[in-house]
Amino acid sequence: MTSKNKINEDLANERRKCNFNIEEVTYILDGGKEKTLQRKKIEDVALNGGASVDDIPEEYLSARERYENAIRKSCIYTNIVKNEVLEITGIENYGSPVLRRTGDAFFKDISPFMLHLGMFVPSIIGQCTAEQQATWLPRALDMKIIGAYAQTELGHGTFIRGLETTATYDPETEEFVLHSPTITSYKWWAGGLGRTANHCTVVAQLYTQGKCHGTHLFIVQIRDLETHMPLPGVKVGEIGPRMGFNTADNGFLGFNNYRIPRMNMMMKNAQVLKDGTYVKAARHGKLTYGTMVFVRVTLVGEASFNLAKAVTIAVRYSAVRRQSELRPGSIEPQILDYPTQQHKLFICIATAHAFQLTASWLWNTFTAVQAEMKKGNVDTLPELHALSSCLKALSTSDATAYIEQCRFACGGHGYMLSSNLPFLYAFVVATRTYEGDYTVLLLQTARFLVKAWEQAESGKVVTPTVAYLNRHFTTNGKMIWDNSPEGIIRVFQSVAAGKISLCVRSIRNRITSGMDHEDAWLMTTVQLVNAAEAHCRSVILHTYWNEIVRLTKHSSDNVKTVLNQLVMLYLTYWALERTGDLLRYSTISENDIDLLQRQYEELLVKIRPNAVGLVDAFDIRDEILQSTLGSYDGRVYERLMEEVQKNPLNKEPVDPSFHKYLKPLMKSKI
Ligand SMILES: CCCCC/C=C\C/C=C\C/C=C\C/C=C\C/C=C\CCCCC(=O)SCCNC(=O)CCNC(=O)[C@H](O)C(C)(C)COP(=O)(O)OP(=O)(O)OC[C@H]1O[C@@H](n2cnc3c(N)ncnc32)[C@H](O)[C@@H]1OP(=O)(O)O
Numbered sequence: 001m002t003s004k005n006k007i008n009e010d011l012a013n014e015r016r017k018c019n020f021n022i023e024e025v026t027y028i029l030d031g032g033k034e035k036t037l038q039r040k041k042i043e044d045v046a047l048n049g050g051a052s053v054d055d056i057p058e059e060y061l062s063a064r065e066r067y068e069n070a071i072r073k074s075c076i077y078t079n080i081v082k083n084e085v086l087e088i089t090g091i092e093n094y095g096s097p098v099l100r101r102t103g104d105a106f107f108k109d110i111s112p113f114m115l116h117l118g119m120f121v122p123s124i125i126g127q128c129t130a131e132q133q134a135t136w137l138p139r140a141l142d143m144k145i146i147g148a149y150a151q152t153e154l155g156h157g158t159f160i161r162g163l164e165t166t167a168t169y170d171p172e173t174e175e176f177v178l179h180s181p182t183i184t185s186y187k188w189w190a191g192g193l194g195r196t197a198n199h200c201t202v203v204a205q206l207y208t209q210g211k212c213h214g215t216h217l218f219i220v221q222i223r224d225l226e227t228h229m230p231l232p233g234v235k236v237g238e239i240g241p242r243m244g245f246n247t248a249d250n251g252f253l254g255f256n257n258y259r260i261p262r263m264n265m266m267m268k269n270a271q272v273l274k275d276g277t278y279v280k281a282a283r284h285g286k287l288t289y290g291t292m293v294f295v296r297v298t299l300v301g302e303a304s305f306n307l308a309k310a311v312t313i314a315v316r317y318s319a320v321r322r323q324s325e326l327r328p329g330s331i332e333p334q335i336l337d338y339p340t341q342q343h344k345l346f347i348c349i350a351t352a353h354a355f356q357l358t359a360s361w362l363w364n365t366f367t368a369v370q371a372e373m374k375k376g377n378v379d380t381l382p383e384l385h386a387l388s389s390c391l392k393a394l395s396t397s398d399a400t401a402y403i404e405q406c407r408f409a410c411g412g413h414g415y416m417l418s419s420n421l422p423f424l425y426a427f428v429v430a431t432r433t434y435e436g437d438y439t440v441l442l443l444q445t446a447r448f449l450v451k452a453w454e455q456a457e458s459g460k461v462v463t464p465t466v467a468y469l470n471r472h473f474t475t476n477g478k479m480i481w482d483n484s485p486e487g488i489i490r491v492f493q494s495v496a497a498g499k500i501s502l503c504v505r506s507i508r509n510r511i512t513s514g515m516d517h518e519d520a521w522l523m524t525t526v527q528l529v530n531a532a533e534a535h536c537r538s539v540i541l542h543t544y545w546n547e548i549v550r551l552t553k554h555s556s557d558n559v560k561t562v563l564n565q566l567v568m569l570y571l572t573y574w575a576l577e578r579t580g581d582l583l584r585y586s587t588i589s590e591n592d593i594d595l596l597q598r599q600y601e602e603l604l605v606k607i608r609p610n611a612v613g614l615v616d617a618f619d620i621r622d623e624i625l626q627s628t629l630g631s632y633d634g635r636v637y638e639r640l641m642e643e644v645q646k647n648p649l650n651k652e653p654v655d656p657s658f659h660k661y662l663k664p665l666m667k668s669k670i
């Protein structure tokens, strides 16, 4: 072995200590052995060329160079995907999470094509008729056209009904006229729109026969396919530097009476006939929001994957890093030996598992609801909307907090961009806002919960994810505390039920004392967000536990043990985090809390020897991790020094600014 690929001795020791079969855990997280093998095959094909390697790390480039480099690499990756990967996966897997994840080897930040595959293509699939799909989809999948998703405007993001862009039908020419009547109606934020896209999905208020029918989706060509010039009547550009997403060319877009053919309205759920007659086909008023529901579902898996990356970096680094001394004169311990460090990191491993298993479960729920909707049944959509809203909100918010915790766990070196932790944070913190802000989405779930509570109150049997509400009306008093996993989950469900009940009581009391329903709701929103968070927490705890029991039925003993330790750590951690709620809604005592704390500390000790094995089981290749601190071989200090050589500031021993500014300053007299 050369020193370049020699594994750091501490990390090698950690791997020797690991007592479970790492591959077995990888298979569970990937959803089965076949999926793992296919993922590895895709990674081998896509990453073997080493095309991702930048001579100069992208953080040293100017805005223009960074963008150009991102396009260059996007094209390389797209060609690999088109020519080699899709042969393995089939065209239907274009845009699959595996391709998205493999893409991370090419970009530290984000590809300008992300929104094309992440939202433009899904909007064609979800919102167009079969005939329209036949027109647009092959061209989009083949990258003959490149699209963005332009919904948000300068003045409105959350409140979609408030969007101002208009699409007015002209039966004379059978065209829609797109117009941006005000500065606030300019589209703002769409990824890939600023410089890259030649088409986009535009969300606009539909007017026909003098009447507004609310927001609808349109496919709009914005640039010439040969020259890439914006078409007459289109004003488009990049919105400027932001906290992250700096290679995604987020854009602005305005229209000046810009005409598109009638058939460019996405007509799956509503149509405008040649004469201008509006026909609504949809059985549910919000089906035009379907692309957002799809992306919210996928974001739970995104949260898990990005957190898995961060904690892989932080745990490997913590095994390599030695600091301080436990006893005078003793050898410096690995920082992973500090219980406080384990407290920071093991919850991140458990959370990545919890979100991954919840994401798969949510995806199955999503596809089942889609299948029902194909048959004309939209009854399960409200529950899916409530679930995808709160799970998107909580998973992105927790992942953000824990990625930052991983950075803290890496001390000063975690602050280096080359650790990749700042990039991960900047990318994931945006997910808390986009595709529906955290608070706004939890309030959507709260609407569903209040309705479910009212149904349960009237004796109706409610859907499985809120079935605990039926129990709430049949049991009296506080939930009996029970330290088993099922017992902890039951108590969390009681907390959620108790909080929803308090919200309903507050709303009713406010109405009784003279407020109208809107004000009573508004005044209760702080509690409603809290109740929706409690509900979502109980869903995650329940799903994580159920899935671990189901998926480890045939596992080896040691895998069963370590995955059980992790899920118990998760349940115990959240019980300790929420002792106030537990004291309020269950019979838990001071003594029970002491026992929980001891149980938690014992779990840290038990998990410690397997910590590196657990992050290895995420099986994230070095090319994808892109971190000086987190590589498989643990050559942390060597990589930090190698990275310094790439710093353009170190190219010459003396910087020109010395002669230009510093020296004159040093020579000048006071
Ligand atoms: C080179 C190659 C690169 C490699 C790439 C490879 C592959 C890539 C492939 C995949 C990518 C994978 C993942 C993607 C990852 C990252 C994506 C990256 C970037 C994404 C960028 C983000 C894009 C965006 O942000 S787009 C804009 C999103 N905007 C929003 O989310 C707005 C939020 N607001 C709303 O959703 C709504 O306005 C609202 C807040 C819900 C309120 O709506 P409103 O109409 O006012 O409704 P109201 O409150 O009155 O409610 C009425 C009623 O309707 C119910 N309702 C509301 N919404 C829905 C819904 N969606 N579905 C069903 N029902 C809904 C609501 O509950 C009410 O019901 P009720 O009356 O209570 O019964």
Ligand SMILES: Cc1cc2nc3c(=O)[nH]c(=O)nc-3n(C[C@H](O)[C@H](O)[C@H](O)COP(=O)(O)OP(=O)(O)OC[C@H]3O[C@@H](n4cnc5c(N)ncnc54)[C@H](O)[C@@H]3O)c2cc1C
Residues within 6 Å of the ligand: 115, 149, 150, 151, 152, 155, 156, 157, 158, 159, 188, 189, 190, 191, 245, 250, 430, 433, 434, 435, 436, 437, 438, 439, 440, 443
């Ligand atoms: C990196 C990034 C990429 C994006 N990409 C795209 C894209 O490709 N296409 C696209 O169309 N959009 C995109 N967006 C826009 C994104 O979807 C919106 O920013 C997001 O939906 C939030 O809307 P907003 O910015 O209008 O926030 P606002 O709604 O103005 O929110 C501001 C604050 O007000 C609060 N608030 C708002 N309404 C309520 C309410 N009813 N009750 C209580 N509190 C409320 C929010 O909680 C928040 O704290 C992107 C945004 C980012 C940051």
